[in-house]
Amino acid sequence: MKNTIDAAIEFSYQGRSYALSTTLDLDALPLDDEVLPDFHHLLAQANGIDTYSYLYEVMEAHDIEYSNACGMAAPCLHDGLFDLDCFRRHRRAQHEAAVLAPIARRVLHVDDLDSQPALRQALLEAYHAGKAERR
Structure with missing residues (x-):
């Protein structure tokens, strides 16, 4: 079974509202504890947001809401928050x-x-x- 989770974020920038979402493939993340995945970066890339833009900086200031966790990610999702350490332990x-x-x-x-x-x-x-x- 694949380990995936949906990530979504909503924010406004220059009078425009943004609602971005994607399904993250957690199996593609590194196993080691030294490298923390940048979920904002992955979400921006999936939605065509330039990570060197003011739009991205505004996006980074908002929390990502997680849902629909599958596989080993499922027990690590609570109230829209994803416990990455829990997932790493399971994996x-x-x-x-x-x-x-x-x-x-x-x-x-x-x-x-x-x-x-x-x-x-x-x-x-x-x-x-x-x-x-x-x-």
């Missing part, structure tokens, strides 16, 4: 499960890693240690 957990499950199956002959939480935790810690060494 990271899914990614880690996809990496660990085949290893557990192939090497340890464990088909359901969730049924053995201590083993799952040990593999997860080894996975994180390996990632930390590569940095």
